[in-house]
Amino acid sequence: MDLKELIQVAKDNGVAGAGGAGFPTYAKFDKRVKTIILNCAECEPLLKVHRQMLQKYAYEIMYTLNIMAQAMEAEHVLVAVKEAYSKTVEAVKANLNSFPKLELKLLDEIYPMGDEVVLIYETLGKKVPPGSIPLEVSVAVFNVETVYNIYKAMERQEPVTHKYLTIAGEVNNPITIKAPLGMTVAEAVEKAGGAKIAEPVYIMGGPMTGSIVNSYDTITKTTNAILVMPKEHSLVLKRTTNPAIDMKRAMSACCQCEMCTDLCPRNLLGQPITPHMFMRSATSGVTQDLSPYLNTMFCCSCGVCELYACPQGLSPRKLISDYKTGLRKKGFQIPRDIPSKPTKSMREYRKIPMNRLTNRLGLSEYDREAPLTEEDITTSQVKINLGQHIGAKAIGLVKKNELVHLGTVIAKAEDGKLSLPVHASISGEILEVNDNFIIIKAL
Secondary structure, X not given: OOHHHHHHHHHHOOXXXXXXXXXXXXXXXXXXXXXXXXXXXXXXXXXXXHHHHXXXXXXXXXXXXXXXXXXXXXXXXXXXXXXOOHHHHHHHHOOHHHOOOEEEEXXXXXXXXXXXXXXXXHHHOOOOOOOOOHHHHOEEEEEHHHHHHHHHHHHHOOOOOEEEEEEEEOEOOOXXXXXXXXXXXXXXXXOOOOEOOOOEEEEEOOOOOOEEEOOOOEOOOOOOEEEEEEOOOHHHHHHHOOHHHHHHHHHHHOOOOOHHHHOOHHHHOOOOOOXXXXXXXXXXXXXXXXXXXXXXXXXXXXOHHHHHHOOOOOOHHHHHHHHHHHHHHOOOOOOOOXXXXXXXXXXXXXXXXXXXXXXXXXXXXXXXXXXXXXXXXXXXXXXXXXXXXXXXXXXEOXXXXXXXXXXXXXXXXXXXXXXOOEEOOOOEEEEEEOOOEEEEEEO
C-alpha cells in the first residue's frame, strides 16, 4: 500500500486519534516522518484499554505499523510500552521476529508518559520545539486503538463505529467494553454492573485530564474511560468549584513555593511554561510582563500542578486553561519559533511514579482489574456527534426517517478542510439531523 492509498483509507473510514484531541489520522501520514512511535503508555491511573488491546491484537497492530512505515518510508518504528505491562510486553516480544523494522522500547511507570512530547524525549532523546508538533522532529506518534482502527479499515473495510473504553470507579464490575459511538454514559456504566452509589458523578476520560459529564452525554471516538465517582471525592470537587473562587483562593493562599513549576513536565523539558509566574501575575493583576500570560499557550493541561504538586490545593491548571480559552477566543495563536531551554538537571528526580499519583488522587481502592470484553452491545438509540475530531465538523448526508445500516456514511468530511466522515454505529431509522449530531433509532 502506498502513501496515497493509506491516506485515503484512513480518511474514508473516519480514523481519528482514539484519545486526546482526536486529530484526523490521515493528516499524520507524511514522508517527512523518519520515526513512528506506537504509544502504549496508558497515561492516566485506572485506564486499561491500550495495554489490553495491544496484548490481544499484537500481531494485527504490529502488522499495520509495518505497512505504515513502508508507506511513509520511515526508518524506525518503536513499540513503546510500559515495562510494568508484563503481559503486553510478552505479546509484543512474541511477534517481533515477524517485523524486523519494529523495536520494543520499554517505558518507566511515570506520569505523564503518554504525553507525546514526553514520550518522544523518553524514547528518542529528542525535544519537540515549544508550540510545534512531532513532525518538526520527523516523528509521528499513534496510540494503540488508532492503529488497530487503521488495520480494520485496511484489511476489513470497517469504518470507525465503536470505541473501546474502560469503566471504573464506583461500579460493581470494572470492565473494558467496545461500545457503539453515540451510546449514553448511563448505558455504558450499566455494562459494568451499574453504579454502587446513589448519586454518582461521571468523569469522561482519565482522572487527571477528564471532564465531568452527565448520564445522557454520549461516547465519542476519543472516549477512553468513564470513571464513576462519589460527589464528595476530591477529583469532583476540584472540577466543580467556581473559577472566581479559585482565583480568590489563589490570591489569598498562593505562597509562591514554585512546586507547580518545579514538577511541570513541560517546564522540566525546557518549555516556557511557568505556572507559578502565571499565578503571581494573575492574582496580583500585574501586566508589565506579559510572558506569564502568553506562555499559558504551552501548557499541556496534564494537571500535575493542581492535582499533585500544589501543597495549598490551588488550581493553576484550571485557571491557566480558562485563560488559554480566552486567548483563543480573541484569535491569539500559539507562539512559534521560540527556542527550548536546556532540559532541567533535576528532571530525572522529579518524575511522578504512577502508584504515588494513584494514591495521592485517592484512587487506590478503584485500581482493580477491568477485563476486556468484545461482547456485542445493543442499544435502542444513538446520538452521534459530528465533531468528534479536531478540525471542521462532518456535514450530514442523511434525512429524517431514512433507514441506514451499521457502517453507512451518514455525514461527509467538509471539502478542502481538515475533517472526517462519520458512520452509523447501529442500523436503524434517522430520527434527527442537525449541524451538531445525528440520532439513529434501532429497529
